[in-house]
Amino acid sequence: MPESLQEAIDRTGSPVTLLRNSPARPHVFPVTAEFSNxxxxxxxxxxxxxxxxxxxxMTDLFLRGPDAERLLSELAVNSFANFPVDRAKQFVAVDHRGRLIGDAILAHLDTDHYDLVGHPMVIDWAQFHAETGGFDVEFERDDNSIVRRxxxxxxxxxxxxxxxxxxxxxxxxxxxxxxxxxxxxxxxxxxxxxxxxxxxxxxxxxxxxxxxxxxxxxxxxxxxxxxxxxxxxxxxxxxxxxxxxxxGWVPSPVPAIFTGDEMRAYREWLPAARAGSLGGSFDSGAIEDYYLTPYELDYGRSVAFDHDFVGRGALEAMSEASHRRKVTLVWNPDDVEAAMGSLMRPGVPAKYLDLPKARYALYQVDRVLQGDATVGQSFDCGYIANEQSFVSLAALDPAVAEVGQEVTVLWGEEPNSAKLQVEPHRQVPIRATVAPAPFVQFARESYRAA
Structure with missing residues (x-):
């Protein structure tokens, strides 16, 4: 039997230790890297x-049967009150305490027939309940081409x-x-x-x-x-x-699955090989400090309290509170240039900034500072040729989340972790300016409005 996530946590003593030193090979999209450039x-x-x-x-989970919608509804913060055949939605799932497990796209293909497609975090969660929850449902999983035969x-x-x-x-x-x-x-x-x-x-x-x-x-x-x-x-x-x-979509926030008695049965079911890896300068020893809520990633518009679902009570309690806000951080070009240029100079260089995407772990979490104070977390990062900008997506405290605010992203790990993607390097501060998320005006005014 493969090692379960719970067994791996027990062996290493800490979810953070397990994820930071994950032996997983670098993740790649299993398609042609470039057709032109x-x-x-x-x-x-x-x-x-x-x-x-x-x-x-991506991974597909096809669900059929009279309980398919009930299963999905009990796991999703989204309303199913108006979800007929030939409709799709962003499916958002949280744990019992209202913290994000992840999101995927759900397509209603036919009567009692659905396709849940995306990264495995939500797929695994739905499959666990399909197998163990007593639902009258059949499912077929089609993994991505990295693992599928x-x-x-x-x-x-x-x-x-x-x-x-x-x-x-x-x-x-x-x-x-x-x-x-x-x-x-x-x-x-x-x-x-x-x-x-x-x-x-x-x-x-x-x-x-x-x-x-x-x-x-x-x-x-x-x-x-x-x-x-x-x-x-x-x-x-x-x-x-x-x-x-x-x-402005954050593809892989740290899922809230690594702690809590309510999640233990799931951790005992989930193979440790699907746990993922954690990188970045945010260095808390408590995995809960990496968890996010739907409100922090601008999914509050999807939360509907018209049905019972895992985590509903917790989300209701926090719905009126102030939350960190999702933003884009535009990294200072001089600081990015200096980090890249450190590869050409004597001494220990900065962490390698790959192009166009610089994320080097499945869960990328970097510390964002204003002065000496930590004011948020930076996630996915990379270069947008259309804007000639190096950017990251982040969740910041409301007081510093206004457009034009100046912050600093701490880039690199200290100490360096044992991940295969991590070479000897030093941390460097990179100045950044707060911008909207979505960053592109068309997306803000047309795509998000829809």
Whole structure:
């Protein structure tokens, strides 16, 4: 039997120790890194249209049965009062104390048939309850291509950018049917019926097209042919991994699963190999200090107290309180340049800043300071060619979360952890300026408003 998460915590004595020194290999998107170059590929979703292959890096959990909706409703902060077939939503789950486990996309495919897709944190939580909760539900899990043997169940292609609508209109031979945000439709493409979710991951207009894996190559060929005159650009893993920095989505907050008696049975069920890794300069020995609430990542708009769900009482108690606010931090270019340049100078360099994404652990948590005071945490970080800026997403105390405030991100670990991604380095302070999240104006005014 593989070691469980609870056994691994007992062995190491601390969740923080376990995660900081995780032997997990660096995480990569299992698709082509670059088709041209990641800078031009980033530009494509702003100037023409990007084609992003989402078929390989996410995990699907297909749920069927009369209790499928009840299971999902009891785990989600979201309302299910108006969630018919051909609708999708961002599914947000918390622990019994209202702290975030994670989020995923939930698609209502057919009567009593759902697809929960995203990073494994929420998928594992839902599967645990499907197996152990006494629900009349069947499930099928389709892991990402890093761990799965064989082909995915579905192809999933994202079209996003100003010419996305024109490409779809050419493919279907007429005007695109009006589909609301996170609503689903069906398009005739290359003689096939292809399902589409209306949304956009980088804050640009777009569609997520999906269907049986066997149809994927035929659909992709049709997309590339129709999109040629509209600047359709295949985007590889490097470029795609940065799209969230523009739209303001934090992909992997530390899930609130490592403590609490209520979560012990889950930790005994979950393989330790799926625990993840922790990096960054935030250095508390208490894993609870890394947990977040939905309100701190701007998910308060999704919390609905019209149904019973795990953590409802805790979220009700904290709903009126003041919370840290999600922001974008724009890193000072001189300080970023100095950190990168330290590789060329004698002495111990700063922690390597990879481009375009510099996150070096599944859970990246860096300390944010104003003066000597800790005022928040910085998460995913990287370079946006469209803005010529190095940025991170962060949760800051309300008093310092106003646009234009000056803060400092402490970059690097002290002491250096034993993760494979960590080389000998020294910590360096990097000045940063508070900006909105989402950072891009189009995303703030159009994408988020929808």
């Amino acid at each position: 990641w800078r031009s590929e980033q530009h494509s979703w702003r100037t023409s249209c990007a084609l992003l292959d989402q078929s390989h890096h 064989g082909d995915p169940a579905l192809f999933r292609y994202e079209l996003q950018g100003p010419t996305a609508v024109a490409i779809v209109e050419k493919l279907i031979g007429g005007p695109v049917p009006k589909i609301g945000f996170f609503h689903m439709g069906r398009f005739p493409i290359a003689g096939l019926e292809v399902r589409a979710i209306r949304h956009g991951m980088a804050g640009q207009p777009g569609y997520e097209l999906f269907g049986p894996w066997a149809d994927g190559e035929r659909v992709r060929d049709a997309l590339l042919e129709a999109g040629a005159e509209f600047g359709l650009t295949p985007v590889g893993a490097k470029g795609y991994s940065t799209a969230n920095l523009e739209s």
